[in-house]
Amino acid sequence: MAGCHASRHAADRAADTPPAGILPSPLPRVDDSWDGVGAAWSSARPQRLWRDFTDQHQLTLVRRWLDRGGEGGAGPHDPGAAATTVLKTDLFDEVAGRGLVAALTAAGLRVTAVDVSPGIVAEATSRNPGLEAIAADVRTLPFPEGAFDAVFSGSTLDHFESTADIEAALVELQRVLRPGGRMVLTLDNPANPLIWLRNGPLLALLRRIGVVPYQVGVTLGPRALTAAVRRAGFDVVEATAVMHCPRVLAVAMARLVEGLPQACRDAFFRSLAACEWLERLPTRWLTGHYTAICADVTAPHRADERP
DSSP: OOOOOBBBBBBTTSSSOOTTTTTOOOOSSOTTTTHHHHHHHHHHHTTTHHHHHHHHHHHHOOOOHHHOOTTTTOOTSSSSSOOOOEEEOHHHHHHSOOOOOHHHHHTTTEEEEEEEEHHHHHHHHHHHHEEEEOOOOTTOOOOOOTTTEEEESSSOOOSSSHHHHHHHHHHHHHEEEEEEEEEEEEEEEESSSHHHHHTTTHHHHHHHHTTSSSSOOOOOHHHHHHHHHHHTTEEEEEEEEEOSSSSHHHHHHHHHHHOOOOOHHHHHHHHHHGGGGGGGGGHHHHOOOOEEEEEEOOOOOOOOOOO
């Protein structure tokens, strides 16, 4: 969730030798304003049990859409082949909780990550040996065309200040995916009344009292997001709404359950996961916290077609 809403020159960092795992950034568009947010969550670890649940929820979605069972004989750059190289578009999960990187790596994927915060990158790489990460803006990625088999972008693009920024980021994600590559993307779902209230009329109050401790930006509803993904050069495989548990209540209950025996925590997780049956109902857009999109790059990159 670490936002990419602003960028700032980091010339004072340029002379530093990055620690192992941190790729040297050729870009000035990095932002250390999220460093404080990352440091606070990393040290205090609030919502620890809730973060464990959100990590597992995201991993379930990644496995659902990235495990395409690679066709026999298909190479890593053939359309429809299983992913082997994955770009993760932020590292907030890795400092706020256990994160996804360790599980994805254990599944045989080579994970590269970006985050707009140099501090979050440093903390995430220290916790995940072997992770290659770089402080960079997702709108201007420092990778060549077709560098990755897959992209996972979990609630990263909903921290921008404008929809134009979201569209620019989608074009950039399409650029760094190989033909046939897959993107798994989630954004806050504004069709959910609670998300609409949090991101709209109540945002200033919630920021002031600390309920929302980080930058919240614009987002796109299901139809607008699907259209934007298609304009960026993707073929949409599936669009749905996910995370249907009542989040405000779930976060509060997670704090109470956190100190209970493991059996109680497991039962709590199962009760939250059971709410996902609501995805099958026509009302899923009203109950889902996130809009989730699975999309493929279906044509070779052509520079003359880029905006």
